[in-house]
Amino acid sequence: MSRIGVLVSGRGSNLQALIDAQAAGQLGGRIVVVISNHAGVLALERAAQAGIPTVVLERQAFASRQAQHLAIAETLSAHGVDLVVLAGFDRILHPEVVRRFQHRILNIHPSLLPAFAGSLHAQADALAYGVKITGCTVHLVTEEVDAGPIVLQAAVPVFDDDTVERLSERILAEEHRILPEAVRLLAEGRLRLEGRRVQIDRSAAPA
Amino acid sequence: MSRIGVLVSGRGSNLQALIDAQAAGQLGGRIVVVISNHAGVLALERAAQAGIPTVVLERQAFASRQAQHLAIAETLSAHGVDLVVLAGFDRILHPEVVRRFQHRILNIHPSLLPAFAGSLHAQADALAYGVKITGCTVHLVTEEVDAGPIVLQAAVPVFDDDTVERLSERILAEEHRILPEAVRLLAEGRLRLEGRRVQIDRSAAPA
Numbered sequence: 001m002s003r004i005g006v007l008v009s010g011r012g013s014n015l016q017a018l019i020d021a022q023a024a025g026q027l028g029g030r031i032v033v034v035i036s037n038h039a040g041v042l043a044l045e046r047a048a049q050a051g052i053p054t055v056v057l058e059r060q061a062f063a064s065r066q067a068q069h070l071a072i073a074e075t076l077s078a079h080g081v082d083l084v085v086l087a088g089f090d091r092i093l094h095p096e097v098v099r100r101f102q103h104r105i106l107n108i109h110p111s112l113l114p115a116f117a118g119s120l121h122a123q124a125d126a127l128a129y130g131v132k133i134t135g136c137t138v139h140l141v142t143e144e145v146d147a148g149p150i151v152l153q154a155a156v157p158v159f160d161d162d163t164v165e166r167l168s169e170r171i172l173a174e175e176h177r178i179l180p181e182a183v184r185l186l187a188e189g190r191l192r193l194e195g196r197r198v199q200i201d202r203s204a205a206p207a
Numbered sequence: 208m209s210r211i212g213v214l215v216s217g218r219g220s221n222l223q224a225l226i227d228a229q230a231a232g233q234l235g236g237r238i239v240v241v242i243s244n245h246a247g248v249l250a251l252e253r254a255a256q257a258g259i260p261t262v263v264l265e266r267q268a269f270a271s272r273q274a275q276h277l278a279i280a281e282t283l284s285a286h287g288v289d290l291v292v293l294a295g296f297d298r299i300l301h302p303e304v305v306r307r308f309q310h311r312i313l314n315i316h317p318s319l320l321p322a323f324a325g326s327l328h329a330q331a332d333a334l335a336y337g338v339k340i341t342g343c344t345v346h347l348v349t350e351e352v353d354a355g356p357i358v359l360q361a362a363v364p365v366f367d368d369d370t371v372e373r374l375s376e377r378i379l380a381e382e383h384r385i386l387p388e389a390v391r392l393l394a395e396g397r398l399r400l401e402g403r404r405v406q407i408d409r410s411a412a413p414a
Contacts, residue, residue: 112340115322130404132360133319135340153339155362160406197337199367 002029002187005081007072007089008036012043013172014087014108014179019050021180028187033079035072037091053079069094076101083187086141087179090120095143103193105141106186108179110171112153113137117146123168132158134167136175138182140198149198151191152178209236209394212288214279214296215243219250220379221294221315221386226257228387235394240286242279244298260286276301283308290394293348294386297327302350310400312348313393315386317378319360320344324353330375339365341374343382345389347405356405358398359385 004027008015015034021027034047035055047054055075062068073096076084086093086107098105111122112135119125126134135155142148154174158167185191190201211234215222222241228234241254242262254261262282269275280303283291293300293314305312318329319342326332333341342362349355361381365374392398397408 112319112322113338114336115319128402128404129321130357130402131319131321132357133342133362135362150337150339155340155342160404195335195337197334197367 002083003032003080004029004083004085004183004187005076005079006031006034006047006085006087007093008034008041008043008047008087009038009090010041010043010088012041012046012088014175015043016046017176018085018087018180018183019046019052021184023050026184027180028184029083032081033075035075037068037072037089043088065091066094066096069097073097073100083183084141085179085183092145093141098141098143103140104186106138106151106179106182107141107146107148108175109137109139109146110168110175111135111137112155113139113146113150121164123171124164127158127162127164127167134158134171136171136178138178149193149196151182151185151198151200154178209290210239210287211236211290211292211390211394212283212286213238213241213254213292213294214300215241215248215250215254215294216245216297217248217250217295219248219253219295221382222250223253224383225292225294225387225390226253226259228391230257233391234387235391236290239288240282242282244275244279244296250295272298273301273303276304280304280307290390291348292386292390299352300348305348305350310347311393313345313358313386313389314348314353314355315382316344316346316353317375317382318342318344319362320346320353320357328371330378331371334365334369334371334374341365341378343378343385345385356400356403358389358392358405358407361385 031052033053036044039056044054057071059068084101084105116122116125133155137153138151140148156171192199238259240260243251246263251261264278266275291308291312323329323332340362345359346357347355363378399406
C-alpha cells in the first residue's frame, strides 16, 4: 500500500478529490501527510477534517528556498512517503527533492501539455490564444518544469463565450477525475516508462 | 458563392474530403482550381476526376521560391479565387501571398496547436513526446508559421500501442471532417476575429 504525501498551497480542491477517492477505496494508497507552504489555507482544513496530519513549512522560516524544500523532503521521508502529489503546489520543486523521489512525484497542469507549459495561468493563456480544445495533464515531475512524462490527459472544449473562470471550472472537473486515477495507476505499479512515453497496464487489479 | 482554390503537394486525401463535401452541398463554395507544386501527384488525378482545372507550378520552373509563389497567387487570382485552402501543401507560403489573401487562407495541421507547431512530422513528434491526446487544427494562415487564429480543432486519443501510421490515420479521419467544415464556415462568412480568437456564428444558414 503506497504512502502518499500531498503538497498544497491553496484551496485544495484536488486534495479533496484525492481524499474522496481514498474514502471510496479508489486511490490505491493512503494519504499520510499534507504539507503546505502557506499557513491558513483551505487545503489544510480539508486535510484536518479527513484526519490527515498536516505540516506547514513556509518560506520565511528558512534561510533559502532550497532549505525549505529539503525540509519538505525530510517531512515526506519522516512520514514514510513513497509517492508525492503536487496538488496546486505553487512553487517549482527544488531539483534535489525531485531527484530524491525520482519518478514518484505527480503534478497536474491545467493544459494539454506541451501546450502552455510553464505557464502559471494556462487557462487564461489558452483562452487568449484562441484554442478550441484545451484540458489538463498529469505528469511525472522531472527537473524540467512541466516537461516530465505524461501519465494521463483529458480534453476540454473551449466555448466562444467562455471566461477564464468558466473554462477553469470545466478543466478542474477533469483534474478531479484524472489526478486520483493517475495516483492509483502509479501506486499500483501500473506505469512503465519507455523513453519518455508512459505505458499503462490496465489489466485487472492484483488480488 | 465562394470560389475556392486548393494548394496540394501529394496524395490529396484532404482535397478529396473537400470534393466530397462539395458534391454533398456541404462546402459553401465551389473549388475552381487545384494547384500543385509537384507534377504527377495523386491529388491532381483526384481533381481531374472531379472535373476541376489543375495547374502545376514547380519550383524548378522559377528563378526563386518567391517567383513561384507569386505565380501561384496570380493563378488563384486569375481563377477568381477568394478562399484558399492549403491541403497538404508542403511549403511555407511566401508572406506576399499570405498578405494578398489575408484571412482568406486556411491550413490544416496534424496536432492540437500550439503543441507541435512548425513540425513537419507532428504526429511522430506527439508520439515520441508521449502525449495521451493529440489531434488536428484548422487555422487561418498568417505570416508566422502554424500560429494563425484557430478555426476548429479535433482531439484524437493516443494509444499505448500506436505507431506513427495508425495515429496519423486516426488524425486524418478528423482532418477530413473539420477541414470542409472550416471552409464552409469561412465561405459563409460565419467567422469573426476578436483579437486572435475566432468566434463562430452557428445560427441557421442564410436563406
